[in-house]
Amino acid sequence: MIDFEPTEEQQLIIETVQAFAQNEIRPRARDAEESAKCPSEVLSAAHELGLVANALPEEFGGGGERSAVTGVLIAEELAWGDLALALGILAPSLAALPVLDFGTDEQKQEILPASIERPVAPTTLALVEPRFDFDPFRPTTSAKSDGGDFIIDGSKCMVPWLEGVESVLVSAADAQGAQLFQVPCDAPGLKIAPDDYMGIRALPTISLTLEGVRVSGNARVGAAQGCDHAALVNRGRVGLAALAVGVSRAAFELSRDYAKERHAFGVPIATKQAIAFKLADMAIEIDGLRMLTWEAAWKLDAGDDVTREAALAIDQARRVALQVADGSVQVFGGHGYVREYLPELLLRNARGFASFEALTLI
Amino acid sequence: MAISFEPAENSLRARDFYHELATEHMRPISRKYDTQEHDLPVEWVDHYWNHVRDNTPANDGPSDGFVQVCIQAEELCWGDAGLYLRSPTAALGGSAVSAAGTPEQKERFLKPFRGKGQPIWGAMAITEANAGSDSAAIETTAELDEETGEYLLNGTKIFCTAGEGASQVEGGFVVVWATVDKSAGRGGIKSFVVPAGTPGMKLVGLEKKLGIRVSDTATLVFEDCRVPAANLLGRAEVKKKDPKKSGDKGFKGAMATFDASRPIVAAMAVGVGRASLDFLKEELERQGVTIRYDAPPREQTALERDVIEMEAELQAARLLTWRAASMMNRGKPNSLEASMAKAKAGLSVTRITQKAVELLGPLGYSRKLLVEKWMRDAKINDIYEGTQQINQLIVARRILEYASSMLR
Numbered sequence: 208m209i210d211f212e213p214t215e216e217q218q219l220i221i222e223t224v225q226a227f228a229q230n231e232i233r234p235r236a237r238d239a240e241e242s243a244k245c246p247s248e249v250l251s252a253a254h255e256l257g258l259v260a261n262a263l264p265e266e267f268g269g270g271g272e273r274s275a276v277t278g279v280l281i282a283e284e285l286a287w288g289d290l291a292l293a294l295g296i297l298a299p300s301l302a303a304l305p306v307l308d309f310g311t312d313e314q315k316q317e318i319l320p321a322s323i324e325r326p327v328a329p330t331t332l333a334l335v336e337p338r339f340d341f342d343p344f345r346p347t348t349s350a351k352s353d354g355g356d357f358i359i360d361g362s363k364c365m366v367p368w369l370e371g372v373e374s375v376l377v378s379a380a381d382a383q384g385a386q387l388f389q390v391p392c393d394a395p396g397l398k399i400a401p402d403d404y405m406g407i408r409a410l411p412t413i414s415l416t417l418e419g420v421r422v423s424g425n426a427r428v429g430a431a432q433g434c435d436h437a438a439l440v441n442r443g444r445v446g447l448a449a450l451a452v453g454v455s456r457a458a459f460e461l462s463r464d465y466a467k468e469r470h471a472f473g474v475p476i477a478t479k480q481a482i483a484f485k486l487a488d489m490a491i492e493i494d495g496l497r498m499l500t501w502e503a504a505w506k507l508d509a510g511d512d513v514t515r516e517a518a519l520a521i522d523q524a525r526r527v528a529l530q531v532a533d534g535s536v537q538v539f540g541g542h543g544y545v546r547e548y549l550p551e552l553l554l555r556n557a558r559g560f561a562s563f564e565a566l567t568l569i
Numbered sequence: 570m571a572i573s574f575e576p577a578e579n580s581l582r583a584r585d586f587y588h589e590l591a592t593e594h595m596r597p598i599s600r601k602y603d604t605q606e607h608d609l610p611v612e613w614v615d616h617y618w619n620h621v622r623d624n625t626p627a628n629d630g631p632s633d634g635f636v637q638v639c640i641q642a643e644e645l646c647w648g649d650a651g652l653y654l655r656s657p658t659a660a661l662g663g664s665a666v667s668a669a670g671t672p673e674q675k676e677r678f679l680k681p682f683r684g685k686g687q688p689i690w691g692a693m694a695i696t697e698a699n700a701g702s703d704s705a706a707i708e709t710t711a712e713l714d715e716e717t718g719e720y721l722l723n724g725t726k727i728f729c730t731a732g733e734g735a736s737q738v739e740g741g742f743v744v745v746w747a748t749v750d751k752s753a754g755r756g757g758i759k760s761f762v763v764p765a766g767t768p769g770m771k772l773v774g775l776e777k778k779l780g781i782r783v784s785d786t787a788t789l790v791f792e793d794c795r796v797p798a799a800n801l802l803g804r805a806e807v808k809k810k811d812p813k814k815s816g817d818k819g820f821k822g823a824m825a826t827f828d829a830s831r832p833i834v835a836a837m838a839v840g841v842g843r844a845s846l847d848f849l850k851e852e853l854e855r856q857g858v859t860i861r862y863d864a865p866p867r868e869q870t871a872l873e874r875d876v877i878e879m880e881a882e883l884q885a886a887r888l889l890t891w892r893a894a895s896m897m898n899r900g901k902p903n904s905l906e907a908s909m910a911k912a913k914a915g916l917s918v919t920r921i922t923q924k925a926v927e928l929l930g931p932l933g934y935s936r937k938l939l940v941e942k943w944m945r946d947a948k949i950n951d952i953y954e955g956t957q958q959i960n961q962l963i964v965a966r967r968i969l970e971y972a973s974s975m976l977r
């Protein structure tokens with residue numbers, strides 16, 4: 208039966224995460240952004256809530272409650288607080304979910320408990336490549352088999368890189384197509400350099416250059432079986448769409464409240480249709496995007512191929528987030544342009560969705 | 570319950586049933602009645618009255634409730650939105666009776682629609698030449714004749730959908746909005762059921778339109794048109810305007826029927842939009858063009874980008890519609906969500922159908938195919954049941970928590 212009501216348990220999770228976002232994330236967002244640092248106390252506090260751990264199986268120390276729908280509900284609330292910090296909080300999913308879905312027993316033993324125990328997982332994911340024609344489904348980074356080993360060449364960027372990362376899952380094309388390979392940070396031929404972006408500055412990100420990096424056959428996620436790389440990209444897109452809902456909602460709520468306070472020509476600007484209709488459109492578009500995101504997540508839980516749904520959701524996410532964030536700067540007028548207020552930060556973050564891929568997984 | 574996008578078995582069966590109906594009985598006569606404006610589409614009306622009503626899939630087991638009504642509207646409007654509006658049903662007039670009528674009124678006015686006689690129609694007449702979006706400005710009067718206990722209606726209503734059938738064919742009725750006390754403002758506005766053939770109700774004209782041409786859009790004149798007091802829907806007494814309070818409960822009640830009708834209109838829009846999009850994709854496939862959902866944006870053709878955006882817009886509109894409908898199932902107030910769905914569907918489907926004409930080139934513009942008709946049909950969804958702007962206004966007032974006096 209068609210229904211749009213979260214379960215009571217999900218409702219409780221939403222409320223908990225909303226409170227967390229309001230009390231712990233939002234107040235730190237601006238400072239974190241200006242100092243380009245992801246505050247460790249936020250990561251620790253979020254870790255206590257067990258947002259990622261709860262989705263992982265009990266045998267590895269998780270809560271065993273995996274649900275993409277619950278995942279998107281959480282992601283929206285966190286991103287409402289701040290996108291960069293939300294990405295930091297959700298970063299453990301980047302290695303845990305691909306390994307959970309496709310990894311060998313050995314890989315699960317190595318990566319899952321470690322992703323659950325610590326606020327910062329020791330493994331991260333490198334998918335995006337620094338090129339205008341980057342295709343997440345078909346990376347140009349290559350992995351050539353050499354004896355039992357693989358030799359990896361290529362470059363990556365936008366890799367979440369919190370303190371304590373020891374290895375990175377690099378997406379690269381081998382004879383079977385796109386796959387993931389676990390590369391230790393100290394592997395010879397691997398070079399790491401910090402990234403520098405217009406937004407999400409509180410999330411440390413890095414670029415990788417891989418020149419003839421040799422890894423053993425066991426480093427391939429899923430070993431001989433490999434992994435369904437496209438499914439991973441889709442999970443990333445649904446997650447990003449959920450984050451875009453959160454960012455958009457933040458921009459909308461700030462604009463709505465401001466428009467009721469701010470007077471021009473003797474009346475609150477919200478009483479002017481040009482502003483009121485902009486706000487109405489924001490609200491409608493955000494809800495439309497949220498529904499598309501929920502549907503894609505629900506299909507993930509049902510085990511369906513969601514390539515189309517994820518494409519529709521991310522298409523709308525890119526458009527809506529930018530439109531709403533731009534609208535929030537506009538509603539704030541000059542005040543939207545100065546860094547004392549959040550809209551300018553939201554606009555910088557929102558523009559990123561066009562370039563983001565696999566910064567979180569659902 | 571939990572978030573779920575899986576239609577109930579009943580809905581799936583209903584969808585198949587209406588889809589076949591749309592394919593077999595609507596599409597083949599779509600063009601004919603687009604051209605023969607004002608002709609009664611006898612084959613559709615008779616088929617609907619004699620077969621469809623009896624054969625609609627029964628709802629046994631779990632049901633999507635009001636969402637299923639939306640699914641039905643989408644399928645039939647995928648077939649032909651004009652024919653859907655011309656179907657012999659109580660339509661909006663029936664919704665008004667259901668929402669505000671007494672059990673006796675429901676029995677009296679709605680029972681004939683379950684009967685066996687000739688096909689009949691219901692309609693709703695609010696709009697006047699000087700009162701469209703501002704429906705509280707209506708000037709049609711209803712004066713109580715104390716002696717006979719009857720109301721005398723006087724005024725002219727325009728743009729009444731199904732107004733020809735509902736005013737002319739015995740057994741049907743028109744729900745008419747009129748004011749019993751101009752000085753009371755909105756509080757004085759009441760609605761009356763005027764049975765077809767009531768002396769004093771005259772059909773004086775039918776509009777020629779951009780689209781949905783088979784739907785009869787009537788001008789009705791009321792001249793000392795007498796209806797018994799028992800035909801008044803809701804309460805008779807007038808709550809005077811209190812400037813401190815918004816004392817127009819009756820009017821608000823009347824507006825509440827829109828909470829049910831707007832999701833249906835949104836679903837109708839989605840049906841027309843889907844017709845265009847389905848055709849476009851089939852035509853592209855025939856030409857060997859497939860939409861690559863997983864190609865990077867820089868590699869997708871402009872055509873692929875357009876189609877993906879159209880699909881996303883359509884699906885967002887559909888899901889907003891279903892959300893508004895499912896809130897009704899739960900008995901939750903949904904006027905915000907109903908207006909969101911109507912605004913989104915009206916606008917996005919207008920754009921989708923216009924884009925489909927563009928993308929198909931001369932095929933899209935040709936009257937040999939139906940794509941151009943769908944574009945003409947779709948546009949009405951952005952106008953009636955509250956224009957785009959009126960629904961934006963409602964959404965804006967709700968999210969800002971403004972009374973209508975704050976945002977006009």
Ligand SMILES: Cc1cc2nc3c(=O)[nH]c(=O)nc-3n(C[C@H](O)[C@H](O)[C@H](O)COP(=O)(O)OP(=O)(O)OC[C@H]3O[C@@H](n4cnc5c(N)ncnc54)[C@H](O)[C@@H]3O)c2cc1C
Pocket residue numbers: 480661692693694695696700701702703727728729730731778786949952953954955956957958959962977
């Ligand atoms: C085919 C058809 C079928 C119809 N069926 C029915 C029916 O069955 N029953 C019935 O009662 N009516 C029906 N209508 C009438 C329909 O509901 C009205 O046409 C509609 O409400 C708009 O009113 P209007 O045409 O007077 O436009 P106006 O109210 O004159 O509006 C003109 C423009 O101004 C905008 N506008 C108006 N007020 C505002 C505001 N406050 N803020 C911003 N913009 C504003 C409108 O959005 C529109 O763009 C039908 C109309 C058509 C064309």
